[in-house]
Amino acid sequence: MADIDWTTIKQQSLGDFTVAALPPTLSLPALPLAVTQFIEVSNQPDADLRKLAAIIETDSGLTLELLRYVNSTFIGLRNKAKTILQVLSLLGLKQSRMFVITTGMQAAVQSKKSKLINQNCFWNFTLQKALFAREVASLLKTDTELAFSGALLQDFLLPVLTNDLFDHYIKFVQPRERQSIGLCEFEQQELGWDHALAAACLAARWSLPDDIVCCVLFHHQGLKILAHPQLGRSAAAAVALSALLPDQMRQSCQGLEHLLLLQEKWTAFNLQRLAETVDHKHAEIGLGASRNEFPLSRRCKPAFNGTTTAADGLLKAI
Numbered sequence: 001m002a003d004i005d006w007t008t009i010k011q012q013s014l015g016d017f018t019v020a021a022l023p024p025t026l027s028l029p030a031l032p033l034a035v036t037q038f039i040e041v042s043n044q045p046d047a048d049l050r051k052l053a054a055i056i057e058t059d060s061g062l063t064l065e066l067l068r069y070v071n072s073t074f075i076g077l078r079n080k081a082k083t084i085l086q087v088l089s090l091l092g093l094k095q096s097r098m099f100v101i102t103t104g105m106q107a108a109v110q111s112k113k114s115k116l117i118n119q120n121c122f123w124n125f126t127l128q129k130a131l132f133a134r135e136v137a138s139l140l141k142t143d144t145e146l147a148f149s150g151a152l153l154q155d156f157l158l159p160v161l162t163n164d165l166f167d168h169y170i171k172f173v174q175p176r177e178r179q180s181i182g183l184c185e186f187e188q189q190e191l192g193w194d195h196a197l198a199a200a201c202l203a204a205r206w207s208l209p210d211d212i213v214c215c216v217l218f219h220h221q222g223l224k225i226l227a228h229p230q231l232g233r234s235a236a237a238a239v240a241l242s243a244l245l246p247d248q249m250r251q252s253c254q255g256l257e258h259l260l261l262l263q264e265k266w267t268a269f270n271l272q273r274l275a276e277t278v279d280h281k282h283a284e285i286g287l288g289a290s291r292n293e294f295p296l297s298r299r300c301k302p303a304f305n306g307t308t309t310a311a312d313g314l315l316k317a318i
Contacts, residue, residue, distance in 0.1 A: 004230050006210035010200075013217055019201050021193065026164050029112060029157075031206055034059035035104030039207055042097045049093070053085040056100065065103050066096075072284060098149040101208060105156050116162040116169055117248060121294070125247040126152060128296045131278040133235075133242035139268050140233050143211075147235035150215025151242045157199040158249065165191070173249070183251040184220040196220050215239045220251070223258050246299050256300060275300045 019028070031039075037055045041047055056062055063084060070087045071080045081087045088096045110119055130152040137147035162169045172186045187194035200217035204210075215236045218225060225240040226232045241262070244255030252258075263271050275297040282296075 004211070004234055006214050009230065010204065010210045010213050010217065013214070014197070014201060014204065017193065017197060017201060019198075019205055022198055022201075023165065027112065027160060028202060029105075029108035029160060031108055032059055032062065032104050034062055035100055036206070038100050039097070042093060043207070047093060049085060049088045052093075052096070053083070053088055056084050056088075061107065062100065062103060066099060069099060069103075095145050097209070098145055098212070101212065102149050102152045105153055109156050109159050112160050112163065114159040114163040115166050116173060117159050119159065121248050122155075122159060124294065125245075126155060128278055128282060129154065129242040129245055129247070131281050132245060132274060132296070133238040135274050135277055136241050136269070137235050137238035140238060142233055142238065143235045146211055146215065147238035147242075150212055150219070150235055150239040153199075153203070153212065153216055154219040154239055154243060155195065155199075155247075155251075156216075157195050157202065161195055161198070162249075180253060182220065182253055183249060194220070211235070219243045222252070222255075223262060245296065259300075271300055272297065 022028075034055055038052060041052055041055060056066060066084060066087055067081065070090060081090055091099065106123065110123070114122075130148045133147040133151035134144045137144040168190050171190065172183060181189075184194040184196060196217055196219055200213050203213045203216055214231075216239075218231060218236045219239045220243055221228075221240045222244060223241075225237045228237070231237055241259070244252050244259050246256055259271050263269050275295075279295045279297050
């Protein structure tokens with residue numbers, strides 16, 4: 001696959017929409033200072049690992065999370081890392097940057113309360129989506145770490161939005177059993193924008209890498225992203241497929257059904273096997289999430305007979 005021009009795709013897709021278009025009453029999260037400084041310094045062509053390690057070490061929570069992550073069985077190191085400098089050397093700059101961004105973002109959002117979302121369940125489901133996206137990216141032979149980070153960040157703004165705009169989002173949640181549209185379509189009708197667009201704009205304002213911004217921006221494209229000339233085999237596609245998984249908000253009204261249809265068309269994609277792999281790896285990594293009480297393999301068991309052909313036309317790219 002040719003190199004993807006993430007910057008151009010981001011600019012064209014965001015257009016003139018900015019954070020200024022969001023309601024001024026929103027209490028938008030702010031990245032921890034250490035994360036902001038890390039992003040700024042790591043973007044420099046001659047970024048020094050010692051300086052980056054010193055920045056992380058100013059934030060004790062970030063330091064502990066990074067050490068715990070790299071020493072987990074999920075990473076599988078033979079020798080445990082004892083210092084942040086060792087961690088950065090082992091992970092490399094790109095993976096370290098992604099971890100710092102996702103961990104910092106999670107910390108910023110978890111400090112916010114939500115009237116509609118249970119934070120523990122929310123982050124567990126988000127981690128499942130991230131692990132799922134990582135496995136799908138491997139099948140697509142694309143960037144697994146970008147897929148993991150992009151999926152982990154895809155819904156980061158939802159706890160804030162559902163709290164501060166409660167009167168709007170309750171309209172989506174209350175009649176959910178009768179809801180025939182997905183969350184993004186509801187948001188466009190109700191607010192004139194959706195959480196994917198809002199989150200991508202905020203991520204861009206924070207100077208997050210363009211590829212991560214695009215993963216967030218396109219995460220509700222569903223199966224149609226597979227037909228995109230540049231993104232169809234990218235990490236963004238893996239993130240979009242992960243967004244079809246069932247979650248607390250039931251964002252996609254036919255997400256599981258579409259994944260089952262994809263399984264029929266793409267022989268390498270086995271939903272049950274992927275879900276079991278996610279559950280296994282979920283036990284190896286926490287990233288601040290609590291014990292997994294809702295295994296993905298259990299939630300992905302089809303609750304209906306047969307599959308619809310409604311999405312069949314979207315799968316010609318496979």
